[in-house]
Amino acid sequence: MRIERAVTYDVRFPTSLSGAGSDAMNPDPDYSAAYVVLETDDPGGLAGHGLTFTIGRGTEVCVAAIEALVPHVVGAPVDELLADLGGLWKRLVTDSQLRWLGPEKGVIHLATAAIVNAVWDLYAKRERKPLWKLLSDLPPERLVDCVDFRYIKDALTREEALALLRRSAATKAEREQRLLAEGFPAYTTSAGWIGYPEATLPALAREAVDAGFSHLKLKVGGDPEADLRRARLVRGAIGPGIRLSLDANQVWNVGDAVAAIERLAEVDPYWIEEPTSPDDIVGHKHIKDAVAPIKVATGEHVQNRVVFKQLLQLGAIDICQLDCCRLGGVNEVIAVVLLAAKFGVPVCPHAGGVGLCEYAQHISMFDYVSVSGTMDDRVCEFVDHLHEHFVDPVRVVGGRYAAPAAPGYSIEIRPETLSEFAFPDGPGWWTQEEVPA
Amino acid sequence: MRIERAVTYDVRFPTSLSGAGSDAMNPDPDYSAAYVVLETDDPGGLAGHGLTFTIGRGTEVCVAAIEALVPHVVGAPVDELLADLGGLWKRLVTDSQLRWLGPEKGVIHLATAAIVNAVWDLYAKRERKPLWKLLSDLPPERLVDCVDFRYIKDALTREEALALLRRSAATKAEREQRLLAEGFPAYTTSAGWIGYPEATLPALAREAVDAGFSHLKLKVGGDPEADLRRARLVRGAIGPGIRLSLDANQVWNVGDAVAAIERLAEVDPYWIEEPTSPDDIVGHKHIKDAVAPIKVATGEHVQNRVVFKQLLQLGAIDICQLDCCRLGGVNEVIAVVLLAAKFGVPVCPHAGGVGLCEYAQHISMFDYVSVSGTMDDRVCEFVDHLHEHFVDPVRVVGGRYAAPAAPGYSIEIRPETLSEFAFPDGPGWWTQEEVPA
Numbered sequence: 001m002r003i004e005r006a007v008t009y010d011v012r013f014p015t016s017l018s019g020a021g022s023d024a025m026n027p028d029p030d031y032s033a034a035y036v037v038l039e040t041d042d043p044g045g046l047a048g049h050g051l052t053f054t055i056g057r058g059t060e061v062c063v064a065a066i067e068a069l070v071p072h073v074v075g076a077p078v079d080e081l082l083a084d085l086g087g088l089w090k091r092l093v094t095d096s097q098l099r100w101l102g103p104e105k106g107v108i109h110l111a112t113a114a115i116v117n118a119v120w121d122l123y124a125k126r127e128r129k130p131l132w133k134l135l136s137d138l139p140p141e142r143l144v145d146c147v148d149f150r151y152i153k154d155a156l157t158r159e160e161a162l163a164l165l166r167r168s169a170a171t172k173a174e175r176e177q178r179l180l181a182e183g184f185p186a187y188t189t190s191a192g193w194i195g196y197p198e199a200t201l202p203a204l205a206r207e208a209v210d211a212g213f214s215h216l217k218l219k220v221g222g223d224p225e226a227d228l229r230r231a232r233l234v235r236g237a238i239g240p241g242i243r244l245s246l247d248a249n250q251v252w253n254v255g256d257a258v259a260a261i262e263r264l265a266e267v268d269p270y271w272i273e274e275p276t277s278p279d280d281i282v283g284h285k286h287i288k289d290a291v292a293p294i295k296v297a298t299g300e301h302v303q304n305r306v307v308f309k310q311l312l313q314l315g316a317i318d319i320c321q322l323d324c325c326r327l328g329g330v331n332e333v334i335a336v337v338l339l340a341a342k343f344g345v346p347v348c349p350h351a352g353g354v355g356l357c358e359y360a361q362h363i364s365m366f367d368y369v370s371v372s373g374t375m376d377d378r379v380c381e382f383v384d385h386l387h388e389h390f391v392d393p394v395r396v397v398g399g400r401y402a403a404p405a406a407p408g409y410s411i412e413i414r415p416e417t418l419s420e421f422a423f424p425d426g427p428g429w430w431t432q433e434e435v436p437a
Numbered sequence: 438m439r440i441e442r443a444v445t446y447d448v449r450f451p452t453s454l455s456g457a458g459s460d461a462m463n464p465d466p467d468y469s470a471a472y473v474v475l476e477t478d479d480p481g482g483l484a485g486h487g488l489t490f491t492i493g494r495g496t497e498v499c500v501a502a503i504e505a506l507v508p509h510v511v512g513a514p515v516d517e518l519l520a521d522l523g524g525l526w527k528r529l530v531t532d533s534q535l536r537w538l539g540p541e542k543g544v545i546h547l548a549t550a551a552i553v554n555a556v557w558d559l560y561a562k563r564e565r566k567p568l569w570k571l572l573s574d575l576p577p578e579r580l581v582d583c584v585d586f587r588y589i590k591d592a593l594t595r596e597e598a599l600a601l602l603r604r605s606a607a608t609k610a611e612r613e614q615r616l617l618a619e620g621f622p623a624y625t626t627s628a629g630w631i632g633y634p635e636a637t638l639p640a641l642a643r644e645a646v647d648a649g650f651s652h653l654k655l656k657v658g659g660d661p662e663a664d665l666r667r668a669r670l671v672r673g674a675i676g677p678g679i680r681l682s683l684d685a686n687q688v689w690n691v692g693d694a695v696a697a698i699e700r701l702a703e704v705d706p707y708w709i710e711e712p713t714s715p716d717d718i719v720g721h722k723h724i725k726d727a728v729a730p731i732k733v734a735t736g737e738h739v740q741n742r743v744v745f746k747q748l749l750q751l752g753a754i755d756i757c758q759l760d761c762c763r764l765g766g767v768n769e770v771i772a773v774v775l776l777a778a779k780f781g782v783p784v785c786p787h788a789g790g791v792g793l794c795e796y797a798q799h800i801s802m803f804d805y806v807s808v809s810g811t812m813d814d815r816v817c818e819f820v821d822h823l824h825e826h827f828v829d830p831v832r833v834v835g836g837r838y839a840a841p842a843a844p845g846y847s848i849e850i851r852p853e854t855l856s857e858f859a860f861p862d863g864p865g866w867w868t869q870e871e872v873p874a
Binding site: 025026027028029030054055056057058060061062064065068095096097098099100101102103104105106107108109110150151153154250253254255276277278279280281282283286301303304306307309310313314 | 588
């Protein structure tokens with residue numbers, strides 16, 4: 001069986017029309033996907049699906065980058081490809097000319113994620129397992145072979161990674177049972193977008209609590225008075241027993257962040273997310289030291305294992321919010337999950353957008369079963385949006401993700417969606433009155 | 438006068454056929470440019486030219502990113518655009534949807550550089566000055582208005598930047614005279630590519646010294662024995678009085694870097710360049726502390742002012758090798774030049790490739806005249822390659838860059854080159870026997 005061709009799609013949803021997904025940095029996202037299907041010559045139609053999440057304009061740039069990278073997989077025998085996923089990763093991230101465009105960051109890395117995740121989707125489908133189960137069943141050596149240890153050996157060696165995985169191996173079965181029975185804890189961002197009017201926040205927050213969520217997130221980083229008003233409204237609506245996190249989406253300088261968080265401390269925030277530039281490791285350390293015991297979280301814009309390594313080495317974050325696309329795909333996600341475990345920092349993946357919840361649930365479940373071994377202080381983000389476009393959408397019940405049962409990485413988009421929201425020519429776009437420029 | 442249209446080009450040179458430009462990380466670069474011309478309705482044909490440097494495959498991805506960004510300049514009145522270059526920068530780097538693809542890194546930032554540099558080229562041509570002179574003549578307030586202080590205020594405030602510029606203002610005229618009389622010191626990388634056979638190195642190195650260079654650079658990071666042999670050959674050929682720097686192009690882990698540099702210490706290296714990942718600020722600090730007094734240099738892959746800020750805050754580098762494309766263009770280059778001056782770290786810009794020497798000379802000259810005020814320990818990289826394709830190529834005589842006199846940023850490519858090396862259809866490609874895949 002071979003990868004016969006890679007078919008790419010530019011799929012966009014006109015979400016900016018509703019204010020959903022809005023925050024202080026991203027006022028008008030049109031949730032989008034640069035999507036790729038790796039088709040094989042399997043008579044049963046086996047294919048790998050992958051996407052990288054974007055927020056509108058520029059999705060075509062990611063599609064162009066996917067096209068530039070697919071020669072590394074098209075034509076490859078599937079058995080050989082899946083037998084050496086570490087090798088696949090290295091071919092993609094060290095392509096002798098494309099590497100210049102990163103390295104391992106930005107558009108070329110987002111595109112890498114679409115391909116790498118599609119290969120893992122194909123792998124999981126071939127094994128007839130959901131990705132979390134495939135990862136949890138892989139022997140430690142096989143998992144560690146997928147990790148690129150270049151540039152992180154000073155923080156985590158291959159031997160240390162193996163020891164972490166072996167430590168939890170004996171008790172995996174019982175955690176898997178618990179996961180299947182109880183699901184994995186989620187928190188919700190759906191109630192707190194910055195574009196939502198203040199008057200709607202208390203009811204939305206109560207609805208979330210009534211639905212079973214014990215952890216909510218509110219967007220801040222706008223006008224300081226409005227931030228405080230909105231945070232008080234939400235805290236007032238949910239009471240003291242529910243965790244409330246705040247998300248500033250990178251709008252503050254280091255000094256401003258500390259002052260802003262101190263002003264918001266009265267609402268008892270659990271974590272403050274993206275208080276400043278995702279590139280500012282030293283700045284995060286300064287903020288964390290200043291605002292403790294409020295926790296500092298970041299990761300959705302952290303580009304690779306090298307930056308996470310330093311955030312962990314310096315003790316600059318309390319919560320690791322890795323992103324399944326930003327990091328270039330499953331291999332690097334495994335690396336960061338292992339790094340976080342080494343440093344004892346909980347992984348609470350970034351999700352939302354389109355497809356990120358479908359991806360992230362698998363990573364949290366793998367982390368629970370095979371790496372950290374605990375659900376304590378671990379939550380996977382949930383936003384109730386656009387799931388209807390997936391063949392195997394997430395199921396969140398009582399504030400918890402149910403473990404996916406279908407084979408794959410849950411990222412396959414329904415064919416009718418690929419047509420309807422094809423950009424710019426799909427009817428999902430030309431029937432909108434306000435088509436963005 | 439308005440920007441009427443932006444015309445993009447994918448220009449590539451088949452340099453991988455000769456081994457020139459080869460190093461331990463980049464064995465086969467085809468030096469390339471994603472190039473943009475901002476055409477105006479000026480009857481005299483005034484236009485701004487800009488490029489971002491790439492090394493082959495993926496140039497089309499950068500061109501796509503330029504196309505995604507040009508709506509921010511096309512249609513703009515030139516006077517308004519040039520009156521608020523800080524505003525232009527912010528529109529480009531905070532585009533509410535494209536920002537997701539970086540932010541301020543990778544492909545979207547490389548593309549930003551092509552546009553920003555084209556606008557500065559247009560500005561300098563309209564003022565009938567070479568860029569270094571335009572920058573040197575701008576009042577401090579005007580220069581500082583171009584800088585984005587978001588995320589760097591904890592290291593450099595607007596007031597501190599103004600003070601730095603005012604400090605050197607009174608003596609600018611005499612430095613300008615000296616620059617025009619003597620030029621600016623260069624160092625050469627032309628003699629030391631890793632793809633060049635050992636036997637050729639001594640003669641190439643001697644030729645460079647005979648041509649007036651007092652500082653050479655050799656690529657290392659290959660087989661450790663070969664590295665040492667090559668370094669000994671070059672040091673033997675040039676004698677002890679000439680500075681010899683080494684460049685590992687990111688191939689080492691942190692621990693390996695320290696060991697490798699210690700092995701090479703016998704050839705008395707001036708600096709070791711890119712010893713590890715450009716993202717590893719903490720790692721650079723560790724290496725610098727371990728290998729002193731050998732200096733640590735990096736920058737050609739450092740993505741923005743936020744990362745340079747931390748390299749400087751932690752004292753992780755001795756030499757700042759900013760890149761005129763990687764950083765997104767002149768505005769961010771000014772920011773980094775000011776940051777480096779604040780921390781007393783010499784700026785020795787990365788150059789080579791295609792067009793980078795043409796760009797970088799202007800930055801070194803501006804830094805000398807208006808910011809650092811000294812040529813001590815400052816050198817601008819020089820590689821004698823592809824200059825014939827420029828309308829106003831660099832002139833390096835006796836190991837020094839002569840100050841450009843023609844208006845603009847020296848980056849305008851000759852029209853016949855744009856045709857001949859258009860990729861993939863130009864005759865510069867189809868007449869090659871070995872056209873890369």
